[in-house]
Amino acid sequence: MTALIEARDLTLTFGETPALRGASLTADAGEVLALMGPSGSGKSTLLHCLAGILTPDSGEVHFNGRRIDTMNEAQRSELRRRTFGFVFQFGQLVPELTAEENVALPLLFGGTRRAGALAQARPWFARLGLDGMQRRRSGELSGGQAQRVALARGLVARPQVLFADEPTGALDSLTGEQVMELLVGTAREQGTTVILVTHEPRVAAYADRETVVRDGKASTLAAERIAP
Amino acid sequence: MTLLGLLEREPSHGYDLKRVYDEFFGRGKPLPFGQVYATLGRLARDGKVMVGEAEPGDGPDRKRYVITETGATEFESWLTEPVAPEPSLQTVLFTKVVLALMLGRDAQQYLDAQRAAHLRRMRELTELRRTGPLVDALLADHGLFHLEADLRWIDLTTARLDAIAEAVRS
Numbered sequence: 001m002t003a004l005i006e007a008r009d010l011t012l013t014f015g016e017t018p019a020l021r022g023a024s025l026t027a028d029a030g031e032v033l034a035l036m037g038p039s040g041s042g043k044s045t046l047l048h049c050l051a052g053i054l055t056p057d058s059g060e061v062h063f064n065g066r067r068i069d070t071m072n073e074a075q076r077s078e079l080r081r082r083t084f085g086f087v088f089q090f091g092q093l094v095p096e097l098t099a100e101e102n103v104a105l106p107l108l109f110g111g112t113r114r115a116g117a118l119a120q121a122r123p124w125f126a127r128l129g130l131d132g133m134q135r136r137r138s139g140e141l142s143g144g145q146a147q148r149v150a151l152a153r154g155l156v157a158r159p160q161v162l163f164a165d166e167p168t169g170a171l172d173s174l175t176g177e178q179v180m181e182l183l184v185g186t187a188r189e190q191g192t193t194v195i196l197v198t199h200e201p202r203v204a205a206y207a208d209r210e211t212v213v214r215d216g217k218a219s220t221l222a223a224e225r226i227a228p
Numbered sequence: 229m230t231l232l233g234l235l236e237r238e239p240s241h242g243y244d245l246k247r248v249y250d251e252f253f254g255r256g257k258p259l260p261f262g263q264v265y266a267t268l269g270r271l272a273r274d275g276k277v278m279v280g281e282a283e284p285g286d287g288p289d290r291k292r293y294v295i296t297e298t299g300a301t302e303f304e305s306w307l308t309e310p311v312a313p314e315p316s317l318q319t320v321l322f323t324k325v326v327l328a329l330m331l332g333r334d335a336q337q338y339l340d341a342q343r344a345a346h347l348r349r350m351r352e353l354t355e356l357r358r359t360g361p362l363v364d365a366l367l368a369d370h371g372l373f374h375l376e377a378d379l380r381w382i383d384l385t386t387a388r389l390d391a392i393a394e395a396v397r398s
Contacts, residue, residue, distance in 0.1 A: 038387060181358065201379040202372055205350035212343075214386075219340075 004029040010059035019045040021216035032194040034204035037213035052076035085159035089166040093138035100134040106157040124152035144175035235295040329396040
């Protein structure tokens, strides 16, 4: 199978600090891949490179056969808007908007008219156990509820890839499990590939496979590296 | 003690005890009939259960077992007694790492392989808790938290491997 996403030998330095030092990985279509590693290992930086948010100093990032590290900002922005979804540690909802407007945002940015976008956003609330909360603003939602709204926003446009950076990092165990259930369940239903950054083993256990990032280098699953 | 607890719920036949035990606690390892009756015999001898008259019906044993006051008191005290926390200070994981470092072998490679094996098991348990009944999920969660604790230890050890190697070899 050809990989949907492939990173080859990425390096990226912030000032004097090397964040990536030859990181490579692949992810197949529909796969849930966990990027694990200690704080400061470069796993979030790697995710940002894969998502076209950061450009590596060297190396290549391919998505669906297209090289994205050489695209200009407009092209990458277009790709992120049309093809990728994002969920971050702290929901990062827009506080001035209602929950349903937040969910509808990717559709609105993608050119869907407001009424249509909201109509597509609404069914997500029942699905995520948030019925009745459509009109609430982020200040009126608990952490777990806000994160589920953020998850709906990440998936509403049926992205090919969902990039999730510590999506349960700010939640307690039970709420975190619920968010992961929904994230992985919905992604599998939609056939969305998930790149999941986490330092929590129980979160990584929802993934099909994990890649460990250490000192800016990503190694494939240890079990694959070591002879049986 | 589990059988005693099941009898605290209701007087039962040996066969019923085995069935309920297997359903909730067996986890793929059914309790042999012999063990059920041996245990019940011991509990009766110690005055913790009483054996009723044989009842007519299918099968060899139709005796009903009833928990006694002594049995109920012992069960009650067992149920509320915390289990001794076992710090497992000499785990195989620890021994392998220290020996690998002592002998100049690749401890990192072992830790990586162990990490992958742990995560593989965690994935299986996660699948079980997602798809199985709530009681199974409860047990899977217990396993997941323990494996996670091991994994955190593996990660911390991996991060400090050079320093530990120095300490072991000096």
